[in-house]
Ligand code: ATP
């Protein structure tokens with residue numbers, strides 16, 4: 001008899017030809033998540049099992065964060081031949097529970113002497129006799145004693161919900177514009193949840209923004225990495241571009257012009273990373289550079305699709321996700337961002353394209369972009 005984790009995934013993705021690709025990707029991602037715990041991960045009878053871990057709680061914490069996992073069940077695996085022993089184990093696992101229950105048996109071994117209704121009946125009866133705090137409710141029980149008869153017997157009661165989504169890498173790649181704020185880590189997480197492997201670009205304006213501000217962004221990438229499976233962060237030196245914009249462009253347009261530079265550079269990075277899209281943490285109307293007109297003028301400078309998964313979210317809703325995924329605390333640290341250092345007093349909310357283009361014509365854009373690209377430092381988180 002031994003303890004293990006039975007990992008459940010969304011059946012919806014498993015139809016048709018995608019199934020083997022999905023399963024291989026998921027097993028690989030679960031293995032990566034628990035590698036530090038010395039755990040073994042394997043596929044058996046279309047189920048993923050995790051065993052031999054040094055710490056079960058930590059294994060559960062890590063596996064429930066893997067995109068593509070819908071729930072994790074701590075289970076007991078034991079020989080199926082001695083039915084009395086299986087029933088006794090079920091009784092022991094329900095000893096501390098109160099309320100209503102049912103037994104749900106599944107039998108993939110059709111030669112087993114008892115069929116599913118017989119297993120349900122026999123184990124249900126023994127649980128009722130042993131635990132006076134439980135009664136049966138087959139329609140809407142508080143607890144379900146799952147008994148699966150496969151190569152062995154597997155028993156579990158607890159079903160711990162996981163993040164869901166699809167395994168990272170099954171839906172291509174995208175590049176996240178990652179600031180140290182609350183919104184962009186959430187945006188990246190939401191797209192990665194759909195199976196997209198993300199990498200990131202961070203614009204750093206040293207010495208106007210400190211090394212600690214950069215470290216904060218890398219810490220955010222490390223937190224995301226638990227679910228996102230390794231994030232390459234491209235740290236782009238942005239000071240020169242910001243100084244040039246500050247000197248040569250109208251004050252109320254500096255933020256927008258800066259954002260257009262960010263998009264152009266992010267797209268170039270995205271191409272080197274074989275990404276198919278850009279991701280930002282913008283939400284309509286949150287700040288002046290996030291009016292619909294302003295977003296339109298930043299989209300214009302790139303050819304790739306730009307995904308903004310929090311576009312319709314209130315700040316409180318974004319914060320709730322940041323708390324759930326564990327980025328909120330780090331995002332709340334007070335270090336400055338390059339956007340805030342050069343913020344104009346009255347940013348244009350209804351920018352005119354002709355003014356933007358006239359201002360940009362005063363800059364040696366290609367040289368500035370190339371110099372920033374050449375100065376990129378890549379950190380793998
Ligand atoms: P966040 O909380 O993600 O910082 P925000 O509300 O502060 O967002 P802005 O500062 O206007 O909004 O930035 C909008 C988006 O632009 C961010 O969500 C992020 O995707 C991108 N961005 C802003 N600053 C940077 C930066 N220094 N490096 C990379 N991307 C950035």
Ligand code: MG
Pocket residue numbers: 179180181337339
């Ligand atoms: Mg920001």
